[in-house]
Amino acid sequence: MVRLLTGIRRRLKRMFDRIRNERMKQNVLQAIPFWIGSLLTGLVAVAYAIMFSYAEKGAEWMMHKASWSLFIATPVCFLFAWWLVKKYAPFARGSGIPQVIAAIELSTPKDEKKINRLLNLKVIWVKIVSSLVMAFGGGVVGREGPTIQIAGSIFRTINQWLPAWWPKISRRNMIMTGAAAGLAAAFNTPLGGLVFAVEELTRTHISYFRTALFTGVILAGLTAQALLGPYLYLGYPDVSHLSGWIFAGVLLTALIAGLGGSALCRVILRVMNIVGRWKVTKKIIYIIACALAIALISFVWGSSMVGSGKEIMTQTLFTNNKHVEWYVPFLRMLGSLLSFTTGGAGGVFAPALAAGASVGSVLSGWLHCTPADANILILAGMVAFLTGVTRTPFTSAILVLEMTDRHNVIFHLMLAGMVAYLVSMLVDKRSFYDHLKHRFIHEAGLEPALQPQPETPPANPSSATSTNKPDNH
Incomplete structure (x- = not known):
């Protein structure tokens, strides 16, 4: 597997080295990780949504056909969901949004390894399986928060896998874009994903990474729509002829x-x-x-x-x-x-x-x-x-x-x-x-390393990269 990845990276380097326009080459290389992450987020979000729907239908079937079975199935499901998280990924529990926010705050070089506890490949599968089991057991849980942590983990992993010769990309911006793309794909709400990134995740000026953020949300949403169709999460309620009061x-x-x-x-x-x-x-x-x-x-x-x-x-x-x-x-x-x-x-x-x-x-x-x-x-x-x-x-x-x-x-x-x-x-x-x-x-023991990092705007305000910010590698 390692040899295969090494070979792919070498071929990619040779291919991009043929591009003579250095500025165009840098822009393309900077954009590709966000494109790949957004497409993968859309695919995973759709698959997760389908599985979650089946899990809820399974719980509903038990409630209607054999309601007594819930007194056995629900405790077993809750215990298994808890054990799975405790055993394999303790930071996969709960919603997932607080973990993403913590990872964004801690996106500095010295916290590199510690952030991996919050966002990684193991978190993805534990998050999916544990939440599906909770839903099958009748738990009052949703899939939207988990989708955000899953998407953040996808973008984070892609950022880690970039070869040394690739242009440096801000880890913070990758995680924020992934989270926004995850929300957009989960609810089919692209504007909601953008506003969520600005209002909850970044609390900084959007111009620092606006191109990456818009691209991520659009691609993830389009991928979800391509598979599920242009659906509304709820529908078109009648709100005409409202009373004056x-x-x-x-x-x-x-x-x-x-x-x-x-x-x-x-x-x-x-x-x-x-x-x-x-x-x-x-x-x-x-x-x-x-x-x-x-x-x-x-x-x-x-x-x-x-x-x-x-x-x-x-x-x-x-x-x-x-x-x-x-x-x-x-x-x-x-x-x-x-x-x-x-x-x-x-x-x-x-x-x-x-x-x-x-x-x-x-x-x-x-x-x-x-x-x-x-x-x-x-x-x-x-x-x-x-x-x-x-x-x-x-x-x-x-x-x-x-x-x-x-x-x-x-x-x-x-x-x-x-x-x-x-x-x-x-x-x-x-x-x-x-x-x-x-x-x-x-819980992750990150307080000593948590220091406020000044955000220095890059030379190109629409760029998702930064060569002088402390959270780059």
């Missing part, structure tokens, strides 16, 4: 959903702190108890209370059954708490959207809304709850906008995101991902 309903929904999202994260973090101090035997008992609780919720209240929650979103948005019972948001939040704290792999993006949709649905029933008004409250709840978790109001609004293609309500969604952001700050000044990022940095 609906902004008041949006404000109320955003207030409650934003507080709910941030409060849920606060509870999850506290439970994780407690469970993290336990010995293995006590942790196993806790995992089994959580799994049995998930099985009981499914057995009593049905399949819509577990899983990623897409069923609730589609039911409330696209059927006449728009108003769920008051306890549904609490069950969805409880399911996320029980699933996320067990230590397996799985994201919170989709479960957060489902919990927010249920909040909007409950309020629309209490306010006796028309179908169109109910839909806007459901969408506002999705944006607000996700904002409460991530503290990224614009990313949340753009994601929901692209999932539904309802551009006429963009101001309603942005209002919901901003209100949720403000009220969530009352619960906790830092986001869920920020807390988890510092947790992973602490």
